[in-house]
Amino acid sequence: MNNIGPLIKKIRTDKNLTQKIVSTGIMSRSHLSELENGKYFPSYEKMLGLLQNLDISLMEFQTELDNNYSLKDRIYTETTNRLSTEQKIDELADYLEKTFTPEVAKKSIRLQIKRLNMLGLIELTQSNHITIENYQPIFNYLLSCKNWHEFEIRTLANSIFLADFEVAKVLANQFEEKAKKLNFKNYMDKVILFFSNLAELALRKGEYQLALRYAKKAQRKAYDNKKIYYLLIANVLANLSDLKLNVADNTYMQEITKNIAIFRTLSYPAVADSLQNLVDLILTSNM
Template sequence: MNFGATIKKIRKDKNFTQKELSDGILTRSHLSQIETNNYYPSYDKFFLLLNKLNIVFEEFLFVQNDQKMLFNQQIRMEISEAANMNDTEKLKNLAITAKDLYDKTENITYYHYMLICKALISYSISHSVNDEMIEFVTPIKEYLFGMDNWYLYELKLFNNIIYSLTVEEALLFSRTSLRRLGNFQYFLEFQHIEQNIYTNLSTLCLEHGDFQVAKNFAETAIEKAKNYTLVYEKICSELNHAIASINLGESVDAYEVIKKNMLIIEYLEFDSLHAHFSSFLKKFNIDITN
């Protein structure tokens, strides 16, 4: 579907006449020319039309693409889902898909997606940061650190590689990223990115044995998960918080929190996630069988 046809379809679906939609933005004749692809509006006029139609730009693209999600967005969401579920097989397939797309298009996005998949696979095997994983994310790290400023894409990339950084690097760049993220607070992805950054920072600090900082980040992550009603993220954050608390000798309720959340994960059949946290508990000599 072309640009003009998309505007026309949305207008008709929303029961707007040309006069109603164009009023206060441009002339009706100009809107008619837009819908027949004989005239293209300026950016400000275009977004005023979208605003009047009560749709966002991503939704416009979705309709223009015959109600199919753009593939680079689809593969990103599939990677995120596979990562949350620790689905190694799916990550392997997505890595192959991303590599094929990069070879065909030379689009750096697909190159980054391939590297993220491989890094996540490497992490899922050992359940710890390892040299192979760091090797995979190094090109992404170099890409990010070469940017003068970060936008949503770079913020998401940073979120994906936090666990492979040193604590000093992660803390330094998380301050910058969280300040920058504030500019995007009205975007749909904001809540997930913000909460995930704090959860990933807590995981990183656990990996490096910095339990007090891990606990602090987990507390913030839990609060964000509650505020945004992110159930899955709340479980992961509570487990991180409990593990940190036990290692700090503050284990009052921590074992019960772990037992409860591990049962929830098992009940929901998040097998890979259960295996991940079981390995994590073993790493820190935490026994919840008693």
């Protein structure tokens, strides 16, 4: 059941606003009526317009929506998380096609973003390519938020590899500005992952100095917070960046090999293989 429309109606009536006022400049009054009754779903841009007319932020609306976040909706998220973590990409693709469908995702912004994130992971894994424009709604959402909290930080960390590189750099700058005002300590794993993913994205774009900067941020945060798993990943990324900047220095390759070997010793073969594939790709790149 679409719970976005009824929530819009509740907020509208709570604020004593008419359908005409809320729909002005966005859609027809009849379309708003259909939306409020769960018979119509607007585009992302129209949704933002409605929220503006309702004088409520996207984050506030999502919080209201989360209060009615159903157990079934959580199952969609938890199942995709499990399949992606276990690297069961074919099974994940089948789940998105048959169960977690576009119709299901329409129920909330959270589900839409989650499904897009998983589609991007599948595309990258299966083709080593990203159709960037398909995932822009994720970053439109993040750029529209005045402040970021747990959902936004998780989305940022998990989805940044799908962003246009220029957009990714803007989000990185926004993160550093927001971090001056907000406490992200409760989400430190995701903060470290965000900078690691930024470093990988920069490596793939041939921006080795910038990659080194992001990797060192991930290294420092992982070290300060005793996050050994993430520290090993950041070590590989930092040394790979240094190696591309100083090709004659073999000590960087030795460090890369050592850190990847630790993952194999700790029984993380999939992580070790993924890092080795990245290293091979970057070292054979002509950028």
